[in-house]
Amino acid sequence: MKQTAAVLGGGVIGGGWVARFALMGWNVNVYDPDPEAARKVEAVLTNARHSLPALYEQALPEEGEIQFCKTLAEAVNNVAWVSECVPERLDLKQTVLTEVQANCLDTTVISSSTSGFKPSELNDGATRPEQIIVAHPFNPVYLIPLVELVGDNATCLNAKAILDGLGMFPLLVRKEIDAHIADRFLEAVWREGLWLIKDGIATTQEIDDAIRYGFGLRWAQMGLFETYRVAGGEAGMAHFIGQFGPALEWPWTKLMDVPELTDELVTMIADQSDAQSGHHSIRELERIRDDNLVAMMRGLKTQNWGAGELLNDFDQKLFGNRPEPDFSKMIATVNRTIPADWTDYNGHMNEARYGQVFSDAADAFMQLVGADAEYIKAGFSFFTVDTHIRYIEECHAGDRVSVNTKVLLCEGKKVQLYHEMNHADGRLLCSGEQFMLHVDLNQRKSCPPRADLAEKLVAVAEQQKALG
Numbered sequence: 150m151k152q153t154a155a156v157l158g159g160g161v162i163g164g165g166w167v168a169r170f171a172l173m174g175w176n177v178n179v180y181d182p183d184p185e186a187a188r189k190v191e192a193v194l195t196n197a198r199h200s201l202p203a204l205y206e207q208a209l210p211e212e213g214e215i216q217f218c219k220t221l222a223e224a225v226n227n228v229a230w231v232s233e234c235v236p237e238r239l240d241l242k243q244t245v246l247t248e249v250q251a252n253c254l255d256t257t258v259i260s261s262s263t264s265g266f267k268p269s270e271l272n273d274g275a276t277r278p279e280q281i282i283v284a285h286p287f288n289p290v291y292l293i294p295l296v297e298l299v300g301d302n303a304t305c306l307n308a309k310a311i312l313d314g315l316g317m318f319p320l321l322v323r324k325e326i327d328a329h330i331a332d333r334f335l336e337a338v339w340r341e342g343l344w345l346i347k348d349g350i351a352t353t354q355e356i357d358d359a360i361r362y363g364f365g366l367r368w369a370q371m372g373l374f375e376t377y378r379v380a381g382g383e384a385g386m387a388h389f390i391g392q393f394g395p396a397l398e399w400p401w402t403k404l405m406d407v408p409e410l411t412d413e414l415v416t417m418i419a420d421q422s423d424a425q426s427g428h429h430s431i432r433e434l435e436r437i438r439d440d441n442l443v444a445m446m447r448g449l450k451t452q453n454w455g456a457g458e459l460l461n462d463f464d465q466k467l468f469g470n471r472p473e474p475d476f477s478k479m480i481a482t483v484n485r486t487i488p489a490d491w492t493d494y495n496g497h498m499n500e501a502r503y504g505q506v507f508s509d510a511a512d513a514f515m516q517l518v519g520a521d522a523e524y525i526k527a528g529f530s531f532f533t534v535d536t537h538i539r540y541i542e543e544c545h546a547g548d549r550v551s552v553n554t555k556v557l558l559c560e561g562k563k564v565q566l567y568h569e570m571n572h573a574d575g576r577l578l579c580s581g582e583q584f585m586l587h588v589d590l591n592q593r594k595s596c597p598p599r600a601d602l603a604e605k606l607v608a609v610a611e612q613q614k615a616l617g
């Protein structure tokens with residue numbers, strides 16, 4: 150049975166939580182007094198449906214139902230998780246959280262998305278203060294994995310288990326401070342950016358270029374300290390600090406002072422921002438941002454690094470959740486969404502990707518019969534020596550497709566598979582045959598499969614004979 154979460158406030162962040170939970174298979178109750186809330190949440194969901202499934206090589210769970218509730222009490226009744234996402238005002242948040250606690254279960258994780266308030270401020274005077282924690286996400290919540298968890302340890306651990314199940318990266322913050330870890334950091338950078346504009350050193354465009362062509366690329370995959378460790382050369386971190394540490398005392402930075410946000414400065418920043426990005430609507434910028442984030446994280450998947458490693462682990466979890474296959478039928482080997490980077494100038498999936506889907510289908514089949522990562526580690530695998538693909542229908546970014554696979558031939562070191570790829574609407578998109586040889590990875594030569602695998606393959610082939 151699906152679990153249910155409640156999201157209070159359906160703005161930028163609330164909408165993102167709704168999308169993350171619903172697309173990961175949770176039902177979601179939403180409460181927001183704004184009559185426009187449903188429209189705004191639907192817009193976020195449209196973006197999320199376009200981008201989140203494209204991060205994975207496996208299908209996500211069936212989408213949950215979203216219910217807009219008339220009262221807060223109705224929304225939080227019997228739910229496992231509450232995300233409070235109302236505007237950043239302490240008195241408002243305290244009022245909302247008090248009402249939540251009066252109407253939810255004792256076991257519900259009550260989380261606030263606050264960017265700056267500490268749990269001790271939010272739960273001041275609460276009946277069960279330990280139940281209220283901070284779960285601070287990042288925009289867009291449906292794509293960015295990080296959530297900072299602050300507050301009671303046991304509640305944070307419960308929250309972590311739930312967020313792990315949503316494919317997120319919960320970071321347990323050791324001590325509560327204003328603005329947690331990431332916003333402290335971002336504010337320092339933002340303050341410096343404001344000074345650079347006010348002092349006429351750089352425009353919004355130039356500041357963004359300094360980040361996206363430079364250190365932003367480093368931060369996205371290694372962060373600050375690992376990057377500096379490498380920058381220290383062979384002598385490492387201590388050398389780096391010795392060399393550049395004293396520079397922190399030089400007047401390079403105004404860090405502690407905030408420039409006064411006069412009308413003049415605000416107008417200057419807004420004008421520069423219009424010149425930089427005004428030719429795109431916010432909706433267009435959201436799509437561009439999301440597609441870029443997906444492309445970057447998919448790139449990190451190939452490196453199995455950082456956010457990419459998290460996605461690969463979640464793919465494995467999704468693959469492991471599938472039911473035991475019935476080998477007397479064709480085996481479901483692939484179930485996924487087509488990502489945008491698989492399409493070409495014709496606007497459809499490039500033919501090479503059909504081959505990739507069948508290659509993934511063969512990998513899944515082999516994993517299911519026992520030629521898994523352990524088997525490969527032991528020095529054996531299958532190499533494809535011949536493939537025939539029949540392209541039948543076009544396939545587009547965002548299409549949900551599945552592949553069913555059967556064994557055509559299994560004789561000693563030879564295995565031949567037949568695959569059919571279908572669209573979620575039932576249309577046959579493509580079929581293919583793949584001829585493979587079992588190899589010894591150390592000798593790089595063909596050889597018969599290990600006895601246990603050979604036995605399993607023969608048994609599967611025997612069961613599938615009747616399929617014709």
Ligand code: NAD
Binds near residue numbers: 180288
């Ligand atoms: P927002 O203004 O986009 O959305 C707030 C929503 O709350 C609005 O739709 C409003 O109608 C609704 N609301 C107001 N009173 C309410 C009530 N009593 N009950 C239910 N809903 C109510 O704001 P946002 O940017 O989504 O920020 C929400 C929270 O998330 C803030 O605490 C903010 O600090 C935090 N946050 C924001 C970001 C960000 O980038 N915007 C990032 C992380 C965390």
